[in-house]
Amino acid sequence: MTVRLLPSGPDAILVECGSQAEVLALHEALAAEPPAGLVELVPAARTVLVSVDHRVLPLETAASWVRRAAQRSPADGAVAPSSATVLPERAAPVVLDVSYDGEDLDDTARLLGIGTAELVARHLAAEWRVAFIGFAPGFAYLVSDDWPYRVPRLDAPRTRVPAGSLALADGYTGAYPRESPGGWRLIGRTEAVLWDELAEPPARLVPGARVRFRESGSRIGADS
Structure with a gap:
């Protein structure tokens, strides 16, 4: 999956994806392994806003984390297997x-x-x-x-x-x-x-x- 990262103030990165399916896959990959300092993930139709506490998680480190997650996510946006963390995607409907x-x-x-x-x-x-x-x-x-x-x-x-x-x-x-x-x-x-x-x-x-x-x-x- 190829993503574009845009700065969004001192405490956030806006991640642009190619499709809604890619947003879903990236959001799951990020939510599966939240690092210390992550404040919130806000998905939209084609983007995911990654909000952080830059004193704990510098934007450069957050950007590297996002890129690694994107590389692990399928290019077609199919949801990849996540960690053992119980996410909304894995919980009962x-x-x-x-x-x-x-x-x-x-x-x-x-x-x-x-x-x-x-x-x-x-x-x-x-x-x-x-x-x-x-x-x-x-x-x-x-x-x-x-x-x-x-x-x-x-x-x-x-x-x-x-x-x-x-x-x-x-x-x-x-x-x-x-x-x-x-x-x-x-x-x-x-x-x-x-x-x-x-x-x-x-x-x-x-x-x-x-x-x-x-x-x-x-x-x-x-x-x-």
Whole structure:
């Protein structure tokens, strides 16, 4: 894996990767062997921000650590075996109960050229993984090798999306942790608490975690 390292102030390095898959692989490799002085790893769509305490872990040393991890990671971004440390990637999946009754469920299925039941079945069958957190506190961007669809955002975003709404956009699935505006296509809802400022960590879904969805309730307008 080839990465580009960019300085980001006195206590951080921004690591640019070639793809989302490479970000996932690099994040796992770095999280498997955290050195003293590492403060935080923040993955995004194409980057990983490595935040350090430079008094303990100088940036030059951190950069060498990142490069070694990148060399050990497959060029195609496939996840390599990690150490014995129990990482989110190796822990049991987070299971979220979902009612597939979103306002955009039927329209999204038609847009993809499949039936509603097939869309739900494929969504349930996929094992998802938290690629990164963005947009709002606790909003996880989930990806899956089992999910072949790319869904365009709404032409006009909603001014109000209820908390717990499960939605699709591009190749991602996301669940809104609190009420907010949003332009993703709503396919369902969950009652799970996705963001709790008093919890540690406050986000129910953290980068690298595996996620499975389990259907609860009945679907509105589901086809047979």
